[in-house]
Amino acid sequence: MKRRDFFKFGLGGTGIALGSGLALSTDTASMAQGRNPHGHPWWVKKIEVPKLAIDNKVYSRFNSRKNVFGSFAQYYGMDNLKELRKRSREKTRKYYEEDRPGYRLEDRALADAAWVISRLGGLNRGTRSWTSKSVSTPERRGVERYSRSPEEAARLIKSAARYFGAATVGIAPLDRRHINSHERGKEIVFEPADEPYENDEKLVIPDTCKYAISLSVQMSLDNLQCSPTAISSAGSSMGYSRCEFLVAGLAQFIRGLGYVAIPSVNDLGSSVAIAVDAGLGELGRTNRLITPEFGPNVRLCKVLTDLPLATDKPIDFGLIEFCRVCKRCAEACPSGCLSFDDEPSFQVKGEWNNPGHQAWFENSPKCLAFWQESTSGCSICIPVCPWAKKDKTMIHEIVKATSAKIPALDRFFNAMDEAFGYGRQKNARKWWDLNLPEYGVDTTQGKG
Amino acid sequence: MADKDTFTVLKFRNRPWYIWALRAVWFLWVLFWAEVMVGSGKEAESIAFVISLVIFLASLVAGISLWLWGYLKFKKART
Numbered sequence: 001m002k003r004r005d006f007f008k009f010g011l012g013g014t015g016i017a018l019g020s021g022l023a024l025s026t027d028t029a030s031m032a033q034g035r036n037p038h039g040h041p042w043w044v045k046k047i048e049v050p051k052l053a054i055d056n057k058v059y060s061r062f063n064s065r066k067n068v069f070g071s072f073a074q075y076y077g078m079d080n081l082k083e084l085r086k087r088s089r090e091k092t093r094k095y096y097e098e099d100r101p102g103y104r105l106e107d108r109a110l111a112d113a114a115w116v117i118s119r120l121g122g123l124n125r126g127t128r129s130w131t132s133k134s135v136s137t138p139e140r141r142g143v144e145r146y147s148r149s150p151e152e153a154a155r156l157i158k159s160a161a162r163y164f165g166a167a168t169v170g171i172a173p174l175d176r177r178h179i180n181s182h183e184r185g186k187e188i189v190f191e192p193a194d195e196p197y198e199n200d201e202k203l204v205i206p207d208t209c210k211y212a213i214s215l216s217v218q219m220s221l222d223n224l225q226c227s228p229t230a231i232s233s234a235g236s237s238m239g240y241s242r243c244e245f246l247v248a249g250l251a252q253f254i255r256g257l258g259y260v261a262i263p264s265v266n267d268l269g270s271s272v273a274i275a276v277d278a279g280l281g282e283l284g285r286t287n288r289l290i291t292p293e294f295g296p297n298v299r300l301c302k303v304l305t306d307l308p309l310a311t312d313k314p315i316d317f318g319l320i321e322f323c324r325v326c327k328r329c330a331e332a333c334p335s336g337c338l339s340f341d342d343e344p345s346f347q348v349k350g351e352w353n354n355p356g357h358q359a360w361f362e363n364s365p366k367c368l369a370f371w372q373e374s375t376s377g378c379s380i381c382i383p384v385c386p387w388a389k390k391d392k393t394m395i396h397e398i399v400k401a402t403s404a405k406i407p408a409l410d411r412f413f414n415a416m417d418e419a420f421g422y423g424r425q426k427n428a429r430k431w432w433d434l435n436l437p438e439y440g441v442d443t444t445q446g447k448g
Numbered sequence: 449m450a451d452k453d454t455f456t457v458l459k460f461r462n463r464p465w466y467i468w469a470l471r472a473v474w475f476l477w478v479l480f481w482a483e484v485m486v487g488s489g490k491e492a493e494s495i496a497f498v499i500s501l502v503i504f505l506a507s508l509v510a511g512i513s514l515w516l517w518g519y520l521k522f523k524k525a526r527t
Contacts, residue, residue, distance in 0.1 A: 222492070392487040393483055393486070393490075393491070394484075394487070395480075395484045395487070420495060420496040420499055421494065421495025421496055421499075422493060434492070
């Protein structure tokens with residue numbers, strides 16, 4: 001055989017192999033679309049109850065005043081906090097003078113600007129208002145309200161959610177224990193009512209609101225990998241702003257069908273608990289949601305509604321087994337707030353944790369203190385997680401699927417992930433030279 | 449007419465089935481690391497890119513060397 005012929009033969013063979021590979025992946029994608037366009041990858045198992053147990057005698061509604069943002073001064077100590085803020089101001093000034101990448105004026109301006117849409121809403125305020133005067137209800141249109149089957153309604157809602165920017169969406173029957181008992185000093189109550197409302201004493205949710213739509217929004221891993229800098233902070237704030245747009249749009253859509261919709265981001269109740277029930281992911285070592293598609297690299301939000309919907313089940317993709325041996329987030333955490341325990345437990349770390357459920361509980365005041373210390377927040381635990389990947393190569397999918405099915409290999413996969421350099425901090429200066437996709441995220445990721 | 453045409457003749461030496469299987473495994477192995485290398489480049493993961501590049505090149509060179517060694521040995525044995 002001549003050399004030229006050898007190359008022809010070789011290239012032809014490669015072409016056939018690549019072609020059949022592509023055809024196979026297209027086929028798989030369309031098959032998945034036909035089955036369930038909003039489902040998880042094949043290696044994700046549906047289960048009846050979340051793997052981490054709930055103690056029904058203890059688990060109850062949480063007073064949001066006790067969360068770390070509401071009572072940081074109390075948990076950390078007022079004098080310590082004053083000292084911390086002073087140190088943070090001095091460091092900020094020093095970083096400006098040093099022209100330190102990730103802490104320069106343009107970096108901080110970007111982080112601040114990315115919050116801008118998020119700041120349009122708050123609990124029953126602005127974009128997160130519980131009712132809307134501008135909606136064209138079926139009544140106004142002179143037609144009956146939407147009344148198809150719960151399965152059809154769920155499909156409709158999931159498609160609309162994707163359209164408004166959700167990376168993944170699931171529906172759970174509303175467990176009222178996930179809803180805070182108090183917000184802004186007012187009690188949150190479930191009462192017979194046609195519409196949600198608020199007065200001087202209480203926030204009222206109609207007791208017909210029996211469904212929670214759980215939504216995740218991707219964050220830019222390119223930003224988060226620069227953590228802890230203002231560039232990574234911009235990734236988080238952009239996630240929140242996109243959540244704001246998503247819940248506002250979806251709630252208005254549901255109202256347009258003739259039903260109650262209560263949009264919420266971090267307010268109102270635990271987005272994580274609702275997301276676990278709705279099968280968006282599992283509770284990881286960070287005591288936050290880890291999804292099979294994006295790892296922890298998502299922001300969560302939710303919409304409560306009385307529109308009858310078919311609900312989803314919790315999922316199991318071997319995350320608890322993986323977190324048991326991994327501990328990369330705990331090792332990377334500069335504040336040392338994450339648990340190194342082998343097993344999740346019911347033992348909370350402080351009043352900021354809602355007791356009554358199994359988890360790897362975190363020391364939240366330490367975390368929040370480091371946000372001040374770093375001068376621009378922190379999200380290191382997110383990009384170091386081996387489940388947070390851009391999925392541009394099939395090796396990630398192969399590893400995730402194998403880990404889900406053969407937990408005995410988790411330790412090996414974690415070691416390889418570290419050896420291949422994943423999770424290392426990127427240079428924030430170089431972020432400005434990237435050819436970023438829209439919003440900094442690949443919106444086709446995890447879509448089969 | 450046919451006598452005036454020129455032909456390229458590909459000759460495949462008879463080999464046991466496991467040799468072909470090994471070649472297919474090697475080919476897929478090389479292809480896999482090429483894909484990881486390209487993907488890691490797209491992900492801007494420099495260490496993963498370099499490691500997969502090294503594995504890809506090492507596998508490619510090792511496979512080709514082994515094939516050439518076998519070919520030359522066979523040729524020498526015939527002469």
